Amino acid sequence: MKPAKIKLADLARHRLARHREERSDVATYPKPTMHTDPNCIFCKIVAGKIPSKKVYEDEEIFAFHDINPWAPVHFLIIPKAHILSMAHVEPEHEALLGRILLLAPRLALEQGARPYPEGGFRIVTNTGAEGGQEVHHLHFHVMGGPRPWLRG
Ligand code: AMP
Ligand code: ZN
Numbered sequence: 001m002k003p004a005k006i007k008l009a010d011l012a013r014h015r016l017a018r019h020r021e022e023r024s025d026v027a028t029y030p031k032p033t034m035h036t037d038p039n040c041i042f043c044k045i046v047a048g049k050i051p052s053k054k055v056y057e058d059e060e061i062f063a064f065h066d067i068n069p070w071a072p073v074h075f076l077i078i079p080k081a082h083i084l085s086m087a088h089v090e091p092e093h094e095a096l097l098g099r100i101l102l103l104a105p106r107l108a109l110e111q112g113a114r115p116y117p118e119g120g121f122r123i124v125t126n127t128g129a130e131g132g133q134e135v136h137h138l139h140f141h142v143m144g145g146p147r148p149w150l151r152g
Contacts, residue, residue, distance in 0.1 A: 034060075037082045042137035046080050056107055060096055063107055063142075070152045072145025073111045073121070077104060083138040086127045104142050113144025120144065122152060 036043045044050040045064060052064035055075045063077040077100050083089060089097060101123075108121040121144035126132040143152055 034081045035083075036080075037137070040082055040135075040137050042076075042078050042135055042139065043082050046078070055111060056103065061100060061103065063103070066141065069143075069150070071122075071143035071149040073108065073113045074141065074143045075107065075111060077107070077140045077142060079138055084136050085131075085133060085138055086125050089138070100140055104140065108142050108144050111142075111144070113142075114146075124152065 036047070038044075041050060045052045046062050054062070054064050056063040056077070060080050061077065062080055063075055066074040066076055079093075079096055079100065081096075083093065104123055105121070109115065113119055113121045121142055124141040124143070125139065126134070126141075143149065
């Protein structure tokens with residue numbers, strides 16, 4: 001049998017499809033209406049201006065590894081919108097907060113936390129100075145993995 005001839009047009013179409021697939025995980029920037037702060041380190045991470053080790057991303061949520069892990073698994077889940085802290089959440093954020101909390105167990109397992117009850121994970125949200133908050137963009141620490149941990 002004669003080998004099938006590859007048409008140039010088919011090749012171009014194939015390349016375009018591959019290109020789109022490869023780009024499907026490229027950061028989707030916050031909606032133009034979403035509040036962001038150009039001086040905020042986590043807003044810069046969401047915008048790709050500061051590199052991070054991404055764990056998850058969708059239209060309104062971003063998750064990435066903590067640069068200073070306390071535990072074998074330690075990542076942060078943040079809303080893309082610049083919400084200062086848990087002291088600043090409003091009823092309009094109800095669904096977003098629910099989605100973040102539903103995501104945490106799934107991502108914890110994906111990142112190597114062992115299943116409940118032997119394994120498990122810890123979710124921490126520091127709020128304000130006395131709450132130990134250093135970065136003022138709402139974030140949920142998710143920590144897990146075999147103990148001992150460095151902290152927490
Ligand atoms: P908190 O004390 O709850 O505000 O925690 C802020 C967390 O952000 C700390 O655990 C830091 O290690 C982490 N952090 C700060 N800068 C970065 C960064 N560029 N990439 C990843 N994690 C970061
Ligand atoms: Zn921010």
